[in-house]
Amino acid sequence: MDMHLTLTVDGEEHSLDVDTRTTLLDTLREHLGVTSPKKGCDHGQCGSCTVLLDGRRHLTCLSLAVAHEGASVETASGLATDGLHPVQQAFLEHDGYQCGYCTPGQVCSAVGMLREATEGHPSHVTADLIGEVDLDDDEIRERMSGNLCRCGAYVGILDALRECASQ
Amino acid sequence: MKDLTYLTADTADSAVELFAATPGAQFLGGGTNLIDHLKLGVATPDALVDISRIPLDRVEEYQDAIGSGLRIGSNVRNSDLAAHPVVRASFPAVSRALLAGASGQIRNQATTGGNLLQRTRCVYFQDVTTPCNKREPGTGCSALEGYGRHNAVLGASDACVATHPSDLAVALAALDASVVVLGPEGERRIALDDLHRLPDDDPSIDTILEPGELITSVELPRTAVAAQSTYRKVRDRASFAFALVSVAAALQVEGGRVSDVRIAWGGVAHKPWRARRAEDWLRGRAITEQTIRAAVAEELTAARTNAQSVYKVPMLTNTTTLALLRLAEEVAQ
Ligand SMILES: Cc1cc2nc3c(=O)[nH]c(=O)nc-3n(C[C@H](O)[C@H](O)[C@H](O)COP(=O)(O)OP(=O)(O)OC[C@H]3O[C@@H](n4cnc5c(N)ncnc54)[C@H](O)[C@@H]3O)c2cc1C
Ligand code: SF4
Ligand code: FES
Ligand code: FES
Numbered sequence: 448m449d450m451h452l453t454l455t456v457d458g459e460e461h462s463l464d465v466d467t468r469t470t471l472l473d474t475l476r477e478h479l480g481v482t483s484p485k486k487g488c489d490h491g492q493c494g495s496c497t498v499l500l501d502g503r504r505h506l507t508c509l510s511l512a513v514a515h516e517g518a519s520v521e522t523a524s525g526l527a528t529d530g531l532h533p534v535q536q537a538f539l540e541h542d543g544y545q546c547g548y549c550t551p552g553q554v555c556s557a558v559g560m561l562r563e564a565t566e567g568h569p570s571h572v573t574a575d576l577i578g579e580v581d582l583d584d585d586e587i588r589e590r591m592s593g594n595l596c597r598c599g600a601y602v603g604i605l606d607a608l609r610e611c612a613s614q
Numbered sequence: 615m616k617d618l619t620y621l622t623a624d625t626a627d628s629a630v631e632l633f634a635a636t637p638g639a640q641f642l643g644g645g646t647n648l649i650d651h652l653k654l655g656v657a658t659p660d661a662l663v664d665i666s667r668i669p670l671d672r673v674e675e676y677q678d679a680i681g682s683g684l685r686i687g688s689n690v691r692n693s694d695l696a697a698h699p700v701v702r703a704s705f706p707a708v709s710r711a712l713l714a715g716a717s718g719q720i721r722n723q724a725t726t727g728g729n730l731l732q733r734t735r736c737v738y739f740q741d742v743t744t745p746c747n748k749r750e751p752g753t754g755c756s757a758l759e760g761y762g763r764h765n766a767v768l769g770a771s772d773a774c775v776a777t778h779p780s781d782l783a784v785a786l787a788a789l790d791a792s793v794v795v796l797g798p799e800g801e802r803r804i805a806l807d808d809l810h811r812l813p814d815d816d817p818s819i820d821t822i823l824e825p826g827e828l829i830t831s832v833e834l835p836r837t838a839v840a841a842q843s844t845y846r847k848v849r850d851r852a853s854f855a856f857a858l859v860s861v862a863a864a865l866q867v868e869g870g871r872v873s874d875v876r877i878a879w880g881g882v883a884h885k886p887w888r889a890r891r892a893e894d895w896l897r898g899r900a901i902t903e904q905t906i907r908a909a910v911a912e913e914l915t916a917a918r919t920n921a922q923s924v925y926k927v928p929m930l931t932n933t934t935t936l937a938l939l940r941l942a943e944e945v946a947q
Contacts, residue, residue, distance in 0.1 A: 448617055448618065448619055448620070450620060467617075467618045467619070467620040467662075468615050468617075468618050468652070470649070489653065490650055490653070491646055491650060491720060494717065494719060497719055503693075503722045504718060504719045504722060505719055505722055505723055506646075506719045506720065506723060509645055509646045509649045509650055509720075509723070510645055510649065510723070511620070511642075511645060511649060511662075513620050514620075514642065514645065514664050514666065556718065556719060559718065559719075559722075560718055563693070563697075563718065566697070567697070568693065568696070568697040569696070569697065569702065569709065569713065570713055571710075571713040571714050571853065573713075576702040576703075576706055576709055576710070577699070577702050577703050588853070589852075589853050590718055591718075592717060592718075592852075592853035592854040593716070593717020593718050593719050593720065593854055594717075
């Protein structure tokens, strides 16, 4: 069954008909030609399809497009409209990738993660649940654990995000 | 995936009505479990009733004849619940359990109601080419003789040895939460400990909910012991993995003796396992490594293991001991 859908993607409004079974990821990639979010596992296990949905990091492979009527999606490529986003710049400077397949998901996840930390959200490794958040290496690793990298660029990603966290 | 009708509900009442009026309907929350199951062919609804836009998205204090507590709307996202200041301060086991589950992205998407009703991660349940009594009643249980590292060790049956995967449910069971449910017959409250059932001879049914009943909120009673609670989870990797075993614990000590204690286990049964025999055994005693081990042994006399799952007994004993000893140190400060 087809349904009508409106979505804002990287600031551009789209209006289209999609089959109700289509995921947000397939809608972006196959229907709108927005290929920045990547399909890794398609089952929520790798994070490569991560975007910012209404400002929060969110998977697109376990979301039906029709369930997000009217939503605003920001992808990694949309973060770079005014030159590179500071997170992207840091990935570049610290070799936070090798093949680059997981990178758009890592970048969106990192932007969301930094916002969550600014809002004071604790994580699994936060010792004091009601204290301030200090984004040390353990915190960064834990908060980014939803993004896998088959090339193992974790060391560079950690370096990049340590720099972002201190700014 | 077969053709799918998609409907949205704006209110809890309209969700229940839409469900009743639509053959083959299933509720859709955040979708992190259900959409996976649509892809795998594990779930085959004809229609989805999307409940994620119903404004059941607030965490509020309540006060009733019995006491006070927090009422958590079923659409509150796992990340928001974990970060809620009152939950962090007064119900730390709930924050800790949520933060130990899934990933940052999934927690932003997953709802409170959906989390409790997520289905088992048994590998055979998720693989439609294998026999599984839960997915296809009467076909047999592949896990009995197959891959058994994740098998239940308490309350299982010959029909099914699956475990319930939710971390949140374990913390809520320990803290005496209940779920508020709306159905065609009206509203009812179910103690979280009674929500999930043991497999017995029909593992296809996970909970005592009737088809079409909607969880609208979770009520979490405020108690002194809840403020002194924690959650410990053991898994194959440091993060982003389901529990091998987990422990939610809460402790109050007066004059050197346990005045109140709550213990619930994850990864060991078809439901969050409230260890009441262990609690009873500990009440009134001093909290030492020895008394905790004895209490756990009391509860685990009923455990049934095989060569692959037997590790869960010492793992659970050690994890429970550590959780309670740490709490005892904190309480003493
Ligand atoms: C890779 C991965 C790792 C994960 N790791 C963990 C983990 O470590 N620990 C953990 O606890 N969980 C983990 N999860 C599971 C995750 O927590 C659940 O998928 C999520 O909480 C389900 O919530 P949802 O809102 O997305 O539910 P949905 O997928 O929308 O729904 C799940 C089920 O609940 C029903 N439902 C939803 N809401 C209601 C309601 N209000 N009333 C009645 N029925 C309802 C649906 O019909 C469906 O049957 C993981 C998931 C993934 C994909
Ligand atoms: S343990 Fe339960 S869910 Fe797993 S194969 Fe057996 S019947 Fe199916
Ligand atoms: S493609 Fe979405 S998490 Fe892997
Ligand atoms: S850079 Fe290749 S998968 Fe991460």
